[in-house]
Amino acid sequence: MSLALYTCLFCLCTSGLWTAQAVTDEDSSSHRDLAPTNVDFAFNLYQRLVALNSTKNTLISPVSISMALAMLSLSTWGSTQFLQSLGFNLTETSEAEIHQSFQYLNYLLQQSDPGLEMNMGNAIFLLQNLKLKDSFLADIKHYYESEALTIPFEDWTKASQQINRHIKNKTQGRIEHVVSDMDNPATLILVNYIFLKGTWELPFSPENTREEDFQVNDTSTVKVPMMVQSGRIGYFHDSEIPCQLIQMNYVGNGTTFFILPDQGHMDTVIAALNRETIDRWGKLMTPRQMNLYIPKFSVSDTYDLKDVLADVGIKDFFTNQSDFSGTTKDIPMTLTVLHKAMLQLDEGNVLPAATNGTPVHLPSESFTIKFNRPFLLLVFDKFTWSSLMMSKIMNVA
Template identity: 65%
Template sequence: MPLALHTCLLWLSASVLMTAHTMKDSTAESSMSPHRGLAPTNVDFAFNLYHHLSNLEPHKNILISPVGVTTALAMMSLGTLGPTKTQLLQDIGFNLTEISEAEIYQKFQQLSHLLSQSDSNLEMSMGNSMFLNQNLKLKDSFLTDIAPYYKSEAVTTDFNDWSKASKQINKNVENKTQGKITHVFSDQESPAALILVNYIFVKGMWELPLNPENTRDADFHVNETSTVKVPMMFQSGNMGYLHDSKIPCQVVKMRYLGNGTTFFILPDQGQMDTVIAALNKDTIERWDTLLKKRWVNLYIPKFSMSGTYDLEEALAGMGITDLFTSQSAFSNITKNFPLKPLKVVHKAMLQLDETGGLHVATTEASPVSEPLTINFNRPFIVLMFDNFTWSSLLFGKIMNPP
């Protein structure tokens, strides 16, 4: 399952990071396991950002990588000083009376390292690139501070020649994602004094591969009056399922080879906004407890989509305003400041397909009762987690598969 992002993340071909730990186990262990130390704060931020973007664009597809955004913001905070740094870390969700700044940065550095480590089933590249106008002089201390972040770098370029600069940024990201992300900026967009790109590329396979031979064209009901044709994939197997009695939706939990889990959520007709409003850490924990294994005939669209977001409006709605209003917000990055304006852009690409590799025959026994059929032929939600760190890798809202 691919995905790409600018603050940038690319998630490619049917898979991610995963382990067999449940969400509930992750929560219980987060306070004692260093690799899950950021989980509660990061997941809260993830749902807050998802809610804000959904409210801003209620009828459009949404695709974000929350862990990419939080890691990028944490790295950017290294370029701030005093009250600005304190405010930014608090806006991300940290209580600085309970955790020190040094501990926060140590945990993010560890998270970046853990997410860069793939098992034998995964192909992954991850990193951060910061681009600054060439008239700005970087501080050596800032370069030292960001070094522990996986593959982080700062690059100066001539933003006065934006056509050339945009091509340089696009080529930088393309090279580091093996050509999977080829267009971050157009030459018509307005440059900023500072642009941050966070990218990740992951390729893997479903634990229960979907056979391409079973994919057929079918109707997808965008709303009560609009229908489009999409290739509909099919999988029949034993998977986690819940018909929620409190939130009007059905939930299917699927695993990938490796360290990850994806929740596919099908709201009842017309209940997308209700379900999204109910999404939070407690809801995911409750689902993970109540999900029961049963034989499911699953139909889900095959598609690729992308989306680009200028995050200023969403982040400002979450109270993160100093990034865009403080005249000296990033005075610890450059020798000459103020550094204005700042552009925080998030571009995501999602490819949902059958296998990402060779089909693997399964040996599961046949169902002992009538299989349950679930058809994702109307707007639905995708939530993808890395169970080892309990990171929010991908949150999507699919209103109309491209």
């Protein structure tokens, strides 16, 4: 059973959240640990990055990073240890099965989804005229639809422009800037990128978007465009983890959790995020008539993943002693892994004719929830239960 197939079954069997189509595959049970392992890695990585950026916005795409790192394991004879550091049990699942599962997962995520505009991928840049092995180039193309490009080592300004131009082209202009200055450019740079924008099932009318206050902290408030919606929306007030949350679906497979921690409890909520928490929230979410206020914003972030990956056990890969013998004979090499994520949150592209140009009526007796202070936002693909985006939003101005 592939990662994507099992992941779908996992979410269908363990959560009351979805009634999406079930997928059956009786070929093998050897991949059964891949889906929960991927999700566990996602929350682990997210929590560590948030800790490194406690006062700033944090935005990552865990599934995109997982694919990039799995692809990178093809470059070293130490791939067994590398994949184990990502949480995979290679006594139960072979390396080939892992790459085949990611290949199929990537295929599913890249399929046309009417509600998601998503550009996701990886690109390898070489800062020297190094000869990559044909087997490595074939594998990254076959399993991950990726490629390797050579850039000028002697002119970093020109090299960075080439990298930025390539990613801009791959994302149809959505992501324009990934790299600028780098003190000691590595000989191999892996850029992992994703842009995401969705269309809501229950869309917001632009006519209702208004300027409202967003409380950044105890001493700072900014004006932001606030989208407004009135309707029946999935809601849960957690008495165990101090927060309120709603769930809104995109057209197609995307779904988003907006999580509003109680005042002073942001760190408590982040520490409690795991598979079991999301599963419990999914089961307890109940539609409720409400007036909903969500800020309209675009957020992006770029990370050099070296430090955070060292924290999760992937350290030796970033040293001059790293074994890249599966990639090239020109060793030693140095490695940089950059992750660029961008999320656009707006009213959406599809609006019912009845709401176009018609301000929404906000019943005074309805429950009102405003995301007008720091909150968390998690975006998943319902079909594969992939963590497309995880974010901590501290300021939307």
